[in-house]
Structure formats: C-alpha cells, structure tokens
Amino acid sequence: MQDQETGGAIPLKRVMLKISGEALMGPQGFGLHPPTVERIAKEVKSVHDTGVEICMVIGGGNIFRGLQGSAQGMERTTADYMGMLATVMNALAMQGALEAQGIHTRVISAIPMDQVCEPYIRRRAVRHLEKKRVVIFAAGTGNPYFTTDTAATLRASEMSCGAIFKGTKVDGVYDKDPAQHDDAVRYDTITYDEVLQKHLKVMDASAIALARENGLPIIVFSLDAEGGFRSILDGSGTCTRVEG
Numbered sequence: 001m002q003d004q005e006t007g008g009a010i011p012l013k014r015v016m017l018k019i020s021g022e023a024l025m026g027p028q029g030f031g032l033h034p035p036t037v038e039r040i041a042k043e044v045k046s047v048h049d050t051g052v053e054i055c056m057v058i059g060g061g062n063i064f065r066g067l068q069g070s071a072q073g074m075e076r077t078t079a080d081y082m083g084m085l086a087t088v089m090n091a092l093a094m095q096g097a098l099e100a101q102g103i104h105t106r107v108i109s110a111i112p113m114d115q116v117c118e119p120y121i122r123r124r125a126v127r128h129l130e131k132k133r134v135v136i137f138a139a140g141t142g143n144p145y146f147t148t149d150t151a152a153t154l155r156a157s158e159m160s161c162g163a164i165f166k167g168t169k170v171d172g173v174y175d176k177d178p179a180q181h182d183d184a185v186r187y188d189t190i191t192y193d194e195v196l197q198k199h200l201k202v203m204d205a206s207a208i209a210l211a212r213e214n215g216l217p218i219i220v221f222s223l224d225a226e227g228g229f230r231s232i233l234d235g236s237g238t239c240t241r242v243e244g
C-alpha cells in the first residue's frame with residue numbers, strides 16, 4: 001500500500017484479514033482443501049514474520065450459507081446459526097495450518113463453545129494480539145441476519161486495526177466484472193459512498209457503512225497471487241483502497 005506522500009509502505013501495527021469461506025475450498029468446489037488452507041497460512045505467516053499483529057475472520061460459504069438454507073425452506077435464523085458454525089470449522093482448520101507453521105493462534109468464538117475455543121472477551125483478544133498471536137474470530141457476530149463481512153468490520157473496529165484486508169480472487173475493485181469484461185478498469189482508491197452507490201461487490205452494505213462510520217480503510221487485494229498479502233503491506237502490490 002503506497003503512502004501518497006512518501007511513496008513508501010505504510011506501517012500498520014495491527015490488521016484484520018477477511019477471507020471468504022470459498023477461498024479455502026481450492027479447486028474442489030466445496031468444503032476445505034488442505035493444500036489451499038496451508039498456502040493461505042503461509043501468506044499470513046509471511047506478514048506475521050514482519051511483526052504486524054494479525055486478526056482474521058473467515059466466512060463459511062464453502063460449507064453453509066444461511067440464505068441458501070432459508071431458500072430451501074429452513075427457518076432463516078436456524079440456517080444462519082448453521083452458517084456461523086461453519087465459520088468455526090474453517091477457523092479451526094486455519095488454526096491448525098498456522099500452528100503447523102509455528103505461529104501461535106487463538107480461535108475466539110462469538111458463540112461460546114468452551115471445549116473447542118475461547119469465548120469472545122475483547123480485552124483478552126487484545127492481549128493475545130499484543131503477544132503476537134494470530135487471533136481468528138469465529139462464529140461471525142453471533143447474531144443471525146449478519147455476515148462475516150460485518151463481523152470482520154466490527155472486530156477490526158473493536159481491536160483498533162489500521163485497516164481491513166479483504167483477500168479475493170482479483171487484485172482490487174473494478175467498475176465491472178474483470179472476468180467477463182476485458183475493458184474493466186480497476187480503481188486505485190474509491191470512497192465508501194461510491195461503493196454503495198455503484199453497488200460494487202466489495203463487502204455487504206452494512207459492513208461498508210460500519211467501516212465508513214469508524215473511518216476504517218478496506219484494502220481489496222488478490223489472495224491468489226503468491227506473496228500477495230505481504231506485497232500490499234510493503235507497498236509493491238496492486239490493490240484498491242476504499243476510504244473517505
């Protein structure tokens with residue numbers, strides 16, 4: 001991420017990395033693909049090695065989405081709780097992969113499940129980060145009718161993160177789908193209001209609004225490119241910065 005004035009990297013002490021559940025399914029189209037989970041864990045490690053404190057939120061869409069369940073006749077709130085439980089599975093998989101890389105990690109759930117992971121206590125989560133543990137926030141916000149984008153924005157605000165890094169398949173926000181349009185143009189920066197007005201698929205509207213209220217920049221970058229996460233922090237990578 002380039003600093004406008006210095007042209008160099010912007011030092012961020014603490015960041016939130018948000019990835020969708022689908023990022024973990026690799027080529028198989030469903031569930032967890034261990035080599036892909038390992039690859040992403042290595043991306044996280046390469047940033048962690050620089051001393052940046054890392055929070056993570058992982059979605060659950062590779063396993064279950066509430067809207068899918070309710071479209072199939074399930075009660076929406078039940079389906080949403082199933083979606084939140086799916087995020088816990090993903091968080092545990094990522095914890096395993098990170099610990100295999102030698103990184104101390106805590107999974108903290110918005111829905112208490114003491115035998116599996118820690119409950120969410122803000123001050124305790126901050127302490128883990130200060131001790132350089134990667135903290136994975138699981139079970140979304142703990143409430144139905146929300147998404148993990150909103151959970152990531154909420155926790156990033158509570159943890160005083162300098163930015164939310166949204167890892168996707170593309171290297172930023174485009175004016176139209178770059179997979180379908182050769183002439184799609186990537187924004188270097190864009191405001192929260194423009195994202196909302198143009199209905200650009202960055203994060204859902206409540207997450208964007210919450211980020212705007214808290215002045216939290218959202219950095220959209222490609223998690224598919226090797227070294228992608230670190231390259232954004234050291235200023236050499238391509239991304240879109242949502243702010244203003």
Ligand code: UDP
Nearest residue numbers: 021059060061066080083140141146147148
């Ligand atoms: N979810 C929820 N409340 C939250 C976060 C998530 O009810 O605070 C449920 C919701 O059903 C959602 C599912 O968990 O569909 C998985 O999260 P999400 O769709 O955000 O995952 P992603 O698309 O990022 O993989």
